[in-house]
Amino acid sequence: MAVNLTHSMQDYLKTIFMLTADHTRVPTTRIAQTLNVQPASVTSMIKKLADCHLVDHQSYHGVALTESGRTAALEMIRHHRLLETYLSTALGYDWADVHEEADRLEHYISEEFEDRIASMLGNPLYDPHGDPIPGRDGVLPPTPWPCLLDVPAPATVTIRRVDSSQRDALVFLSSKGITIGTTCTVLKTASSYIMIDVSSTHKTVRLPNAIVQRLFVDQI
Amino acid sequence: MAVNLTHSMQDYLKTIFMLTADHTRVPTTRIAQTLNVQPASVTSMIKKLADCHLVDHQSYHGVALTESGRTAALEMIRHHRLLETYLSTALGYDWADVHEEADRLEHYISEEFEDRIASMLGNPLYDPHGDPIPGRDGVLPPTPWPCLLDVPAPATVTIRRVDSSQRDALVFLSSKGITIGTTCTVLKTASSYIMIDVSSTHKTVRLPNAIVQRLFVDQI
DNA sequence: GCACAAATTTAGGTATCTCTAAAACTGTGC
DNA sequence: GCACAGTTTTAGAGATACCTAAATTTGTGC
Known part of the structure; x- marks a missing residue:
């Protein structure tokens, strides 16, 4: 039960945790994409994790963390x-x-x-x-903030969380002066972008949906 | 020449550097002891390092760092x-x-x-x-300080460097209030120990030679 | 229900670093 | 100058984690 986890086992557990949205099982291919390895490599590692009772593996039907796997991932x-x-x-x-x-x-x-x-x-x-x-x-800790995509204009919001999985998005946001705690006003919602006013810089910024869907906000 | 060093290669290079006192070659066994591996493992890693021109290996006659090996070790x-x-x-x-x-x-x-x-x-x-x-x-940077073992009593010295390879020695010294910068007076030199007065604590401490040989000092 | 594409697993192989056991070498003692 | 103890190297094998290529399974589309 209490196993010494290798570096790689830790990486897989963490990845599976992050890919586990709302209790769905995670497919092999998703893990392979995320870790930049071949699906066959994922299968063999999953087998090892299953042997240690860290994941529940049903052949051809993806994988889910067990309680101890979740603990290790956290x-x-x-x-x-x-x-x-x-x-x-x-x-x-x-x-x-x-x-x-x-x-x-x-x-x-x-x-x-x-x-x-x-x-x-x-x-x-x-x-x-x-x-x-x-x-x-x-x-x-709780993360109750809705996605900015779902907030109708007009609205004034404070940025609480940013999906950090795309480095480019982070670079773009900080170049516009947008970071955690920044307050903005949504001026216009279009189908593929929104316009916001950033209160700290008093500038209007056009945010493509690819960015908007990564922002989670408090409505004020 | 410019090689990607693995974790292990780095460990070996660092170890060889640390065991290279005054331009002597380092025997396989010493490396094995230091890294807690078998001599046979050292031989094969040395071969790999030699292939990358990081060490000079003469069979049965130990190993020495090349210039690029020394750079990587540093x-x-x-x-x-x-x-x-x-x-x-x-x-x-x-x-x-x-x-x-x-x-x-x-x-x-x-x-x-x-x-x-x-x-x-x-x-x-x-x-x-x-x-x-x-x-x-x-x-x-220079380390010009003589070993306390070679300083005759009576003398007042400041601790400048401690051989840190034995954890026990570090624990012992700090328990006596002795650390880098501490000033002490050598009261007596015996064959297997010395007596010193630690100026910050005003206490007299008996230091066995096993400790004394690990201390390097400035004479005042 | 059957064929087919996509996803997944199996099989077999590579690279890294380690080990043990056996062979080879070195240098000292006589 | 030779034997022998100690050191070092060679040979062969195991563990980890990856790969490619080939088989297997799944579920959708008809």
Whole structure:
């Protein structure tokens, strides 16, 4: 039951967790795409994870995390998001650059390191992209914010979370002065974009839907 | 020539550098002991390093770093010692605990991470044990301090460097209030120990030679 | 229900780094 | 100058995690 997880097993568990939206099973191909490996490699790793009772695998019908798999995944995600927060807050990294560094380091930091950066940061609940940081107990802080795509104009909103999976989107947003906590007013909703006014810069910005669907906001 | 070094290759190069005192060649067995692997494993890795022109290997007569091997080793040592300094200074680690954490992380930090912690620390020249931190150019700051074993009583000295290879010695020294910068007076030199007075604590401490030989000092 | 495309798994192979056991070499002691 | 102990290398094998290519399974379209 209590297994020593290899670096790769941790990566797979984390990936499966992130791809598990609303209790659906995750197909092999999705994991392969996300990790940039061949589907055949995923199958063999999944077999190994299933042997350790970390995932439930039904041949040809995808995979889901077990309770212990979920716990292990959340521990990696805690490492990752604490590192992102630390790199951003303490070392001045740009929010577009924290992911890559954290992805490498998350496998190698000790519990002591984790504790020290967590308490130095004041045990933050959210990372620089607004993603929730699991507690040591594995509990995820809430993320109740709706997608900006679903907010009808006119509306004034505060950015709470950004889907960080596309680096380009992060670079684009910060070039427009948009980050977590930024307040904007939605001026117009078109079919493929929206127009917003960014309150801190007093500029009007056109956001294509590809970006809008990555923003999650508080309505004011 | 410009090769992608694996994690293991980096470990071997660093080890060979550290075992290379005064231009002697390093025997296979010493490397094996230091890295906790079998001599046969060392031989095969050495072969690989020699293929990449990182070491000069003469069968049955040990190994020495080439110029490019030395450069690569110094880069790892820079990572390691900057990390040790950072863990100690910025995260409050005890000097006995920095080594293990740095040893894992040193392989995975980026040049950006290195640069950021270095400048945050003010580009330090020495790590928490007084070991010199190579510059980005590979130049090692000087370590001119004689071993305390060679300093005759009576003498007043400042601790400048501690051989950090034995964790126990570090724990012992800090328990006695002795660290880098501590000033002591040598009261008596016996054959297997010395007696010193630690100026900050006003206490007399008996140091066995096993410890004394690990201390390097400035005479005042 | 059957054919077919897409998804998935199996089979077999590569690379890295390790191990044990056996063979080869070195240099010292006589 | 030779035997022998200790060191080092070679040979062969295991673990991890990846790959490609070939088989298998699934479920949709007709």
